[in-house]
Amino acid sequence: MKLIYRIALRLSLALLPLMALWAALFYYAMVGEINDEADDALEDYSTLIIARMLAGRELPALNSGSNNSYSITPVDKAYADTHPHIDYYDANIFIPEKEETEPARVLVTIFTDSDGLYYELKVATPTFEKDDLLAAIAYWVVILYVTLLVITIGLTIWVFQRSMRPLYELLRWLDNYIPGRKTEPIPDNTTVSEFRRLNEAAQRAADRSEELFERQKQFIGNASHELQTPLAVISSRIEWLVDNTPTDERQTVELLKMQRTLSHMARLNRTLLLLTKIDNGQFPESTEVDIAALAREQAELCGEIYASRHLAVTVAASQPLVVRMNESLAATLVTNLIKNAFAHSDKGCSVGIDADAGRRRLRVTNDGSAPLDGERIFERFYQGAKREGSTGLGLALAGAVARYYGLSLTYRYEQGRHTFEVVWPR
Amino acid sequence: MKILIIEDEPSLREVMQRALEQERYVVETAATYAEADAKIAGYSYDCILLDIMLPDGSGLRLLEHIKRLRRRDNIIIISARDSIDDKVEGLELGADDYLPKPFHTAELMARIRSVLRRGRSGGELVLTAGNMTLDVDKVRVTVDGREVPLLKKEFDILLYFMQRPNHLVDKAVLAEAVWGDHADEADNFQFVYAQMKNLRRKMSEAGATAEIKSVYGFGYKLVPPER
Structure with a gap:
């Protein structure tokens, strides 16, 4: 209220x-x-x-x-x-x-x-x-009541709006505030001391969260960096063992399994670094990218990789959908959405990919049994069911790219299908 | 063949050195910018593996320095920063290749071999295993001089193995290398198996003496004939 x-x-x-x-x-x-x-x-x-x-x-x-x-x-x-x-x-x-x-x-x-x-x-x-x-008095009292009410409320609203304007401007500012994004400074437009204090408190809170956000980002980036070398060392040592020492089948298979887990870890690490880079805005160069071509390519690739699931794949992406983006980010966005649909489809389900050049929209759908948590689905490490080898960062990456370019990336569940949609502004 | 490893992390330096020495390269190492600078000033190398994050300076500056000296040493950048900028800058400064950490040792060997071979043959890269040759630039595979027609994926797979003879390649690693980043998340590697089957059939029909062997159902290994 x-x-x-x-x-x-x-x-x-x-x-x-x-x-x-x-x-x-x-x-x-x-x-x-x-x-x-x-x-x-x-x-x-x-x-x-x-x-x-x-x-x-x-x-x-x-x-x-x-x-x-x-x-x-x-x-x-x-x-x-x-x-x-x-x-x-x-x-x-x-x-x-x-x-x-x-x-x-x-x-x-x-x-x-x-x-x-x-x-x-x-x-x-x-x-x-x-x-x-009694009736006359009641009648006039009602009239008086209504009149008084109208006048009082009218006056109150007028006075309220005039005096509370700084509060509403602050609220608008808070609504638009996203940590880690360059935002306009807090409005400074009042001489009322309570509002001044409120503005100052909001500024302090924003500065603090900005600093924390920055530090957290840096930490993730640094931690991922530092992990690369030890990962390379372990991986090399395992490889050396497999190629150069007489190991029997059980040992070899065990070593290779370790190697797989390790490469999962390395990919997780790489993805975290990539996320950090996207959030830091380290992808300045943009070129013209055809999203429809990317979608076709990825659909074909995934079709091959997930061939054993016998999915019914429909691709409607004949018209080029050209957008201005960093090439590798565009690929990250499209790849992750499409791979996600394939990876989460059970045997015999259907996957739909639709790149609509007229509406500048890419829509990826697949069969699902229950809606996902639309609020959290683009969060890091949010996974409905844990899958072996999955990083849990695919949709977070897609979300980060969409955020970076101010695209609308939405999820909804309609008629038993998970629907992901990206819309590029004209 | 003389190789210089410039890497500040002792453990990684050690495994790289061991792997390279096994391949009969002469290996020298440097842990710091200063040490590397001194080595480069004194000797010439066929290939320099350069970590760009050194405790006392940037590897990129070292690279600039080497190129200013107009040296012909091949340089492969090794970096924990898998960033396009570093890669672009490194290659523009004249590095021959760029390898992000963490990497497979086999991958490193393949890159070194390819850089060295390219240096020798004036840029043309032809790999050989037994009576089979693979021309990277012409995308052509021949057995005893007769061309073997291969599909794109089959060619990519064969190239991957030719660069790593005798090395056991996990199916998951192969899938990622040939099909792209997400392929190793797949729940089975039926698609690898299907391509592999065709490739092996084509190789044996053409009479190739090298063979891609399946190892414990977990991976494959290219085995060239004994000399």
Whole structure:
């Protein structure tokens, strides 16, 4: 989830209870205020009626067009003693003029006249419909909420984007960063101290990983170099034994097996050196290379080497696919992809090689039973099943060449076939 | 035939010396740039094996030096750096061949023989085993003067063996030498066997006195007739 979405979500969630609380408070304040006003009016009204009655003057007409109503009932002392003499409450009363029941505010006053008789005066004035008020308030609160939300989030996004720009530029830089590759320097475009520190930390981390990468590369290169001479010595000694001493069959075969293992080691070593060289960019000269011709050649060679597996090989590479690359790197790329397909095909499976000049694409497919780990397949020494004599570096080499030239080299598994595809940009 | 080995690694120097002496070459050795420089100044050699990574200087500089002296010594560069640049620079400076480490001793012998022979015959390289001759440049094989038609792979195989008479060649090594880098990873060497069968048949039909023998099902050996 993007940070800005999270902020927006949290803002809207935080605003929600706040608005609800506010709506409730507002409702009660409103009701209180209205009741207060109504009570004042009722008090005046009842004072007027009581005053007129005690003075023996004519009481106001029951219907004065104001929907106010009153009633006077004589009550006994016991009733007067057990009831409060002034009491406000809400009630629904029937208004004869309208012939309906309406919510009203009622004031009950118990008073005595000069004869000591008790009367109960009930005055009522119709007030507002509470449901209506609630609905209205809810309606407006929702509108307020939405408006506030839109404004708040809009403002937040604007402020966020303006102030967080350095962060996003740093993130973009990190996305593009590949150790060992010349990358542009970290953007330096902010005066905000937190971002400055973040940029500096990223720069330090990048420098460190750059240095480690460099050292590791050098180490592999040096180690491989240093191994060449001892390998040559052992190999020569074994050869000498085989050719110059009387060895019997078992000894000879054993010595030759050692020799094979040794040459496997030597090849591993050579390949590591080659990988180091590719990663160091030590292949400057480029020439025009016909990938289709390379593919045809390699397919024929592999066809011969793996003839005993009776593979069904289809090669579609008649049009020349000419690219500008270092010749030996181009061969490394094509050879390894094709050899890989042959080497990993079981008896009777099919291998497809398709060099498409129009799309500038080489595609190598072969039958497979399960998809490979596309993430790791171009890593060094990643092997599904260990094969005798295999270095586990073939696809890593192909990957390194593709990386070196910025080609897209992809693996996918579709319809039961492993598909490797290299695309050259136009 | 006098050969100078310039190599700083004692063990490798020793095995190279032993192998060369077995082939009846006169061998001298030098472990450093200075030592080599002194030897070259004092004597002339038919072939110099030159390691380009020496403790006190670059073999390439030594090569330059030798060529400046207008010496005719054949030079084979031996390097742990299997790099195109070194190879190109070395050959441009006038080296006759370039052999990356690690190498098979038989390979080294073959290179030395070929360099020496080329030097003698004015560049033409013809190998002989018994009544069979192989002309590298003309891609031609004859037995008692009659041409034996060979396919490309058969010719390559025969050339490989003619350069290494009496040497036991592992099938895997042969596969890599003739079919290329990845061939020795193959799970069986049926393809080597098929070519080999045809080549041996053609040789015996033509009446060649040399024979390629199968050794313990593991490899082959070219055996020229006893003289």
